[in-house]
Amino acid sequence: MKRINNPMEIYKLLNRSNCRECNEKTCLAFAVAVFKDKKQLGECPHLAPNILEEYGGDIEKPNTIDEDTAQAVENLKKRISEIDLSAAASRLNATFFGDKLTFRVFGKNFNVDSKGNLSSAIHINAWLAYPLLNHILEGKGVPMSGNWVPFRELPNGRPRAGIFQQRCEKPLKQVADTYTNLFKDMLEIFDGKKVEQYSGSDISIGLSPLPLIPILICYWKPEEELESDLHIFFDETCEDNLDIDSLYTLVAGIVKMFEKIALRHGISKDSKASFLG
Ligand code: SF4
Incomplete structure (x- = not known):
């Protein structure tokens, strides 16, 4: 090979x-x-x-971002084993019982033990584990302000705003353009909450991928001469609770997951999501 x-x-x-x-x-x-x-x-x-x-019909490739993220997760687990997890739980308004800190992630319980091991009813991807462990280690527990801002307006967002648009907003817009109903269903499956039409968007749904890190996804359908559009917004305090790299990793992972689901289950424009039964 x-x-x-x-x-x-x-x-x-x-x-x-x-x-x-x-x-x-x-x-x-x-x-x-x-x-x-x-x-x-x-x-x-x-x-x-x-x-x-x-x-050999199979090829060996360099480490992918996911593999690199998986390695970073192992390093963060070691750091978790060195902190007082119960203090982290009270700082972040999470629950602590036995030796486990428990968060709500996408509406499901997500546990972290004192060795940094993760467990949940949902599949744990490296792109989710990495920001979650960083949130436990570095999050200040600052309450949400309720003010939504785009990625580029976050304190450290501007240098990465271009790549965020390319890797997150653009592919998610393609999913929304091609499988509009599926896109809405996916948001609802992941415990998305409808938000009153934000900025005149046709679909405005809030997700809570991590505590204190809500995201707002807004989609504008195409109209006559106007192209469709999609933007992702963040609470303006979110960098107090999660560093910008972790935030980018988290959203890029969510978008990849939505793309995979769309490729596997999407039937055609405006079809009903087949995996909902
Ligand atoms: S189009 Fe596909 S099948 Fe044809 S030569 Fe290229 S790779 Fe092979």
Whole structure:
């Protein structure tokens, strides 16, 4: 198995005929799909046997952001084991019983023990564990102000505002554009609360991915000559309770999760979410 660092390295292994027999529109699209684990290299029927043998139909890739985040989570767990978890619970208005601190995350209980181990009825992803542990370690417990601001207006948001728009707002808008009802259902499934139309948006839903870190997702449907739009807002105090890197990781993870659900369960524009039964 050879190490591959980017989709272009996969693209160079293909015959570049864009024949579409792999059900992708181009060889480049196929290369990107393989890099993202959505396709196997062996699904191109025109791959030279020696290449398939050399790469084994599977490829080794550099550490992904998720893998790096998973490593960071392990480091945070060690730090959790060194703090007074009951003091953290009272600072953050969480409950503490036995040796466990308990939070509500997406409307479900989420436990952290004194060794930093996490448990919950919902699946624990690294993108959720990383901000949650940072919140326990560094969150000041400042109450919410009720004032919503965009990412770029947070104290340390401006330098990352471009990437936040590219990686969070833009893909989430695509989900909302393509699967509008599914998008609304997903928000409701994750304990989203309808917020009175914020700034004239057609859909305004609040999520509570972490205590004291509410987010407001607003979607404007396309109208005559106007394109659709989507913006994500934060309580203006949220950086007192979560650092900007963790906040970005959290929202990027939520967006990835919504994209995955949409790809797996979305049927067509305005269809009902099939996974709701
Ligand atoms: S089947 Fe292979 S050659 Fe054809 S488009 Fe897909 S990747 Fe390219």
